[in-house]
Amino acid sequence: MDSRARVVLDEADIGRGIRRIAHEIVEKARGSDDLILLGIPTRGVALANRIASAIGEIEGTQVPVGSLDITLYRDDLRLRPARALETTSIPAGGIDSKVVVLVDDVLFSGRTVRAALDALNDIGRPAAVRLAVLVDRGHRELPIRPDYVGKNLPTSHSEQVRVELDEVDGTDRVAILGHVEDGAAG
Amino acid sequence: MTLVVRGVRPYGEDAVDIVVSDGVIVELAPPGTAAGEIVDADGLVALPGFVDLHTHLREPGREDAETVRTGSQAAALGGFTCVHAMANTSPVADTAGVVEQVWRLGQEAGLVDVRPVGAVTVGLGGERMAELGAMAHSAAQVRVFSDDGKCVHDAVLMRRALEYVKAFDGVVAQHAQEPRLTENAQMNESELSGRLGLVGWPAVAEEAIIARDVLLAEHVGSRLHVCHLSTAGSVEVVRWAKARGVQVTAEVTPHHLVLTEDLVATYDPVYKVNPPLRTAEDVAALREALADGTIDIIATDHAPHPHEDKDCEWAAAAMGMLGLETAFGVAMETMVVPGRLSWRELAQRMSTAPAHIGGVRTQGHELVPGAVANIAVVDPEGTYLVDPTKLASKSRNSPYAGRTLPGRVVHTIYAGTPTVLDGALA
Amino acid sequence: MKHLLSAADLSRDEAVLIIDTAAELAAVTDRSVKKLPTLRGRTVVNLFFEDSTRTRISFELAAKRLSADVINFAAKGSSVSKGESLKDTALTLEAMGADAVVIRHGSSGAPHRLANSDWIQGSVINAGDGTHEHPTQALLDAFTLRRHLRSGAGDLSGVRVAIVGDILHSRVARSNVLLLKTLGAEVTVVAPPTLMPYGVESWPCHTSYSIDDVLPDVDAIMMLRVQAERMQAAYFPSSLEYSRMFGLDSARVARLPEHAIVMHPGPMNRGMEISADVADSPRSVMVEQVTNGVSVRMAVMYLLLGGMQEEI
Numbered sequence: 001m002d003s004r005a006r007v008v009l010d011e012a013d014i015g016r017g018i019r020r021i022a023h024e025i026v027e028k029a030r031g032s033d034d035l036i037l038l039g040i041p042t043r044g045v046a047l048a049n050r051i052a053s054a055i056g057e058i059e060g061t062q063v064p065v066g067s068l069d070i071t072l073y074r075d076d077l078r079l080r081p082a083r084a085l086e087t088t089s090i091p092a093g094g095i096d097s098k099v100v101v102l103v104d105d106v107l108f109s110g111r112t113v114r115a116a117l118d119a120l121n122d123i124g125r126p127a128a129v130r131l132a133v134l135v136d137r138g139h140r141e142l143p144i145r146p147d148y149v150g151k152n153l154p155t156s157h158s159e160q161v162r163v164e165l166d167e168v169d170g171t172d173r174v175a176i177l178g179h180v181e182d183g184a185a186g
Numbered sequence: 187m188t189l190v191v192r193g194v195r196p197y198g199e200d201a202v203d204i205v206v207s208d209g210v211i212v213e214l215a216p217p218g219t220a221a222g223e224i225v226d227a228d229g230l231v232a233l234p235g236f237v238d239l240h241t242h243l244r245e246p247g248r249e250d251a252e253t254v255r256t257g258s259q260a261a262a263l264g265g266f267t268c269v270h271a272m273a274n275t276s277p278v279a280d281t282a283g284v285v286e287q288v289w290r291l292g293q294e295a296g297l298v299d300v301r302p303v304g305a306v307t308v309g310l311g312g313e314r315m316a317e318l319g320a321m322a323h324s325a326a327q328v329r330v331f332s333d334d335g336k337c338v339h340d341a342v343l344m345r346r347a348l349e350y351v352k353a354f355d356g357v358v359a360q361h362a363q364e365p366r367l368t369e370n371a372q373m374n375e376s377e378l379s380g381r382l383g384l385v386g387w388p389a390v391a392e393e394a395i396i397a398r399d400v401l402l403a404e405h406v407g408s409r410l411h412v413c414h415l416s417t418a419g420s421v422e423v424v425r426w427a428k429a430r431g432v433q434v435t436a437e438v439t440p441h442h443l444v445l446t447e448d449l450v451a452t453y454d455p456v457y458k459v460n461p462p463l464r465t466a467e468d469v470a471a472l473r474e475a476l477a478d479g480t481i482d483i484i485a486t487d488h489a490p491h492p493h494e495d496k497d498c499e500w501a502a503a504a505m506g507m508l509g510l511e512t513a514f515g516v517a518m519e520t521m522v523v524p525g526r527l528s529w530r531e532l533a534q535r536m537s538t539a540p541a542h543i544g545g546v547r548t549q550g551h552e553l554v555p556g557a558v559a560n561i562a563v564v565d566p567e568g569t570y571l572v573d574p575t576k577l578a579s580k581s582r583n584s585p586y587a588g589r590t591l592p593g594r595v596v597h598t599i600y601a602g603t604p605t606v607l608d609g610a611l612a
Numbered sequence: 613m614k615h616l617l618s619a620a621d622l623s624r625d626e627a628v629l630i631i632d633t634a635a636e637l638a639a640v641t642d643r644s645v646k647k648l649p650t651l652r653g654r655t656v657v658n659l660f661f662e663d664s665t666r667t668r669i670s671f672e673l674a675a676k677r678l679s680a681d682v683i684n685f686a687a688k689g690s691s692v693s694k695g696e697s698l699k700d701t702a703l704t705l706e707a708m709g710a711d712a713v714v715i716r717h718g719s720s721g722a723p724h725r726l727a728n729s730d731w732i733q734g735s736v737i738n739a740g741d742g743t744h745e746h747p748t749q750a751l752l753d754a755f756t757l758r759r760h761l762r763s764g765a766g767d768l769s770g771v772r773v774a775i776v777g778d779i780l781h782s783r784v785a786r787s788n789v790l791l792l793k794t795l796g797a798e799v800t801v802v803a804p805p806t807l808m809p810y811g812v813e814s815w816p817c818h819t820s821y822s823i824d825d826v827l828p829d830v831d832a833i834m835m836l837r838v839q840a841e842r843m844q845a846a847y848f849p850s851s852l853e854y855s856r857m858f859g860l861d862s863a864r865v866a867r868l869p870e871h872a873i874v875m876h877p878g879p880m881n882r883g884m885e886i887s888a889d890v891a892d893s894p895r896s897v898m899v900e901q902v903t904n905g906v907s908v909r910m911a912v913m914y915l916l917l918g919g920m921q922e923e924i
Contacts, residue, residue: 069636072648072649072650072678072914072918073648073649073650077650077918077919078919078920079920080919080920081919081920082914082915082916082917082918082919082920083919084629084632084633085632085633085636085637085914086636087636088636088639118649121645122643122645122647122648123643123645124644372720375810376810376811377810377811377814378811379810379811380809380810380811380812380815381786381809381811381815382720382721382744383720383721383741383742383743383744383745383783383786384720384721384742384743384744385743386810388810452724452728453720453721453722453724453725453728454725454728494697494699497699497729498697498698498699498725499698499717499719499721499722499725500719500720500721500722500725501718501719501720501721501722501742502697502698502719
């Protein structure tokens with residue numbers, strides 16, 4: 001990791017955030033019969049799986065988990081070379097009349113969520129769509145707000161937030177990279 | 187009027203002043219001593235003016251591609267003083283009327299001897315013999331007969347033509363291409379044609395006709411000339427025939443001495459030509475044959491085509507390449523620079539022998555007093571960057587665009603009169 | 613990647629990327645809304661100089677599923693039949709703002725000409741040129757092979773495929789030999805010697821003159837359409853003899869390994885290269901090939917047009 005990186009969440013912080021999200025989801029759903037978690041690849045899928053396990057520990061139920069690739073719905077496709085698609089897998093039974101919780105690692109501009117909502121629209125008609133993110137770093141460009149947040153992280157626009165998860169990166173931590181060049185991810 | 191080509195080295199030998207008067211070389215004087223109108227050629231090489239036995243001037247019929255005048259200009263710039271205009275015009279040069287028209291247009295242009303080639307068969311149809319005698323006895327005095335572009339594939343007709351032209355010391359120049367083996371053929375048949383999905387043009391389609399024709403020529407005791415040899419196998423057949431004493435002569439084009447079939451992989455029709463570009467092995471065999479005399483001459487097969495006939499997909503494109511203005515450079519690159527031919531041998535291949543085959547008495551003379559003053563003055567140290575937009579030819583289909591060829595034609599003198607001075611039309 | 617002209621242009625990774633992408637896109641077919649917004653505002657022209665309804669509609673459906681605007685420009689009934697050249701047609705399409713041209717042409721290399729000329733700026737996708745190549749067909753075949761024989765992932769290492777029929781005139785065979793080799797498969801082309809291309813021994817595949825020799829050792833057999841016209845040109849003596857020596861009937865299918873699949877790019881000549889019962893048997897994956905064709909063509913269009921246009 002870059003030497004300018006400042007670690008803001010460690011493994012324990014991430015675990016706490018996930019458990020909080022799980023509790024809130026359960027609370028709000030009042031039982032999780034119609035619940036589906038859809039992770040947005042890549043790290044959103046790992047988070048969705050962790051949240052599902054946490055809900056399982058709380059409720060003793062298995063929440064279906066899927067993944068939703070939003071690449072084909074992005075509004076910035078023409079700004080970069082065409083990229084490989086990630087997996088979309090919708091749990092058996094589909095999303096119609098279900099409460100779908102979209103899970104992503106970082107909420108920034110809101111454009112990814114906008115794309116995910118468009119994608120969902122083509123797949124079915126959920127009863128409700130909610131949004132869970134590990135980190136909300138602000139700077140929204142669209143009228144989108146999260147329902148469940150692991151950690152609110154005030155950042156400057158030019159900073160970059162990097163989430164690393166064991167399943168993908170071999171370690172659990174969230175760091176802020178100082179004033180990097182334009183085009184920072186998030 | 188006296189013209190002095192000052193300080194020039196005939197055949198690259200000792201420098202002299204070539205003194206020309208009334209269209210004839212009158213003296214080889216010590217350099218810098220002769221008086222008259224001076225053409226500076228200090229250190230340059232003088233060769234007898236080149237004679238092309240195979241040129242397409244397109245007139246009459248396709249004046250959008252070339253005219254006798256523009257073709258003559260291209261020829262002069264290439265160091266030529268004589269070209270043989272092929273018969274596949276529209277109308278076909280199969281009557282005395284058409285060959286006389288072409289001959290007269292050549293006279294009017296006045297830059298090179300334009301010697302019309304007569305068609306062997308009416309309309310190049312391959313069925314009835316054209317009036318060869320009438321063409322021979324016309325003002326154009328045709329001596330070379332060819333259906334070039336098409337093969338005289340009927341064996342009986344070929345035999346009769348070979349026999350018939352003996353009466354006026356003519357020669358049949360055969361375009362050797364077995365038609366059935368080359369139906370819709372697009373490129374050399376090879377591993378590459380298989381890969382590119384282009385219909386193959388097997389070497390055997392050329393070699394089988396040459397083999398048949400040399401046997402026919404031997405049988406009837408006639409002269410045979412074979413156009414544009416393109417394969418190593420053709421070289422072997424001609425070598426065999428010559429060893430047997432058959433009166434056969436053969437030509438190779440500049441492009442078959444330097445370009446190979448790999449270029450077809452670009453699908454750029456500028457490389458589409460008949461016969462097709464062959465392999466590197468064929469190119470090597472052709473160079474060797476030209477060096478050892480199995481192949482007698484270089485002939486350009488200058489084939490102008492308007493832009494639209496090349497600016498299209500491969501199969502729809504016309505076959506042929508420009509050659510007059512680049513022939514010397516290619517000969518330099520492939521034969522002279524690598525030491526395969528001396529200057530005298532190059533003069534033989536590009537002037538003396540073609541003049542002899544074509545029966546042109548005023549061309550191909552050795553550069554000595556008494557000779558008609560047809561002279562190409564070349565700079566062996568110069569180079570020529572091929573820019574198709576700057577060619578004198580009306581067409582632009584040169585396969586050498588962007589290439590730098592060694593050697594440069596500096597002056598051309600046709601029958602005692604400069605047609606090209608310092609690389610530009612005089 | 614700007615154009616798709618030849619299977620030879622694809623590296624292993626590029627080919628796998630296309631097939632992986634196709635696998636993701638295939639799921640769209642199962643949804644109620646079979647459409648993605650990805651190529652909204654882009655214009656794809658199907659420029660077909662040869663009749664091929666099935667290939668054209670496959671490309672058309674693929675483009676429409678990605679929300680591109682599709683224009684079908686068929687040689688028949690257009691200015692091409694009045695003698696307009698490829699160049700002028702291309703200039704017209706360019707003036708209309710085509711982002712991609714899907715071209716089917718009878719002349720080998722026509723897509724290369726289009727791509728390498730200055731006639732158009734957009735992407736060129738070869739939908740079959742003369743007897744040269746048909747790269748999207750090879751991609752859909754590879755996709756189908758991978759699904760059946762490699763659980764839908766990775767490449768085709770070790771998969772043994774026989775391609776039987778008129779190899780000489782087949783653009784499908786050319787593209788498949790190149791692509792399947794790139795993906796690690798072992799290909800054998802089978803044909804009478806007259807229908808083998810000159811120089812086939814230098815191709816990256818095995819050759820055989822006997823279908824019976826290869827049957828027991830393949831994982832898939834791909835039958836090519838043989839046109840009866842070839843008979844007149846003396847490539848083989850009669851349809852009957854061809855079908856007896858090279859046709860796939862149920863007796864021959866019985867000699868294939870249990871798991872082997874039967875493929876055909878279509879359209880089939882039932883009774884010629886393939887018997888009707890084989891064509892309709894569960895071993896045949898022809899219908900699936902058609903479905904996969906749409907996914908693969910979506911993948912190609914997405915990868916060529918979905919992102920920023922590369923600098924040239």
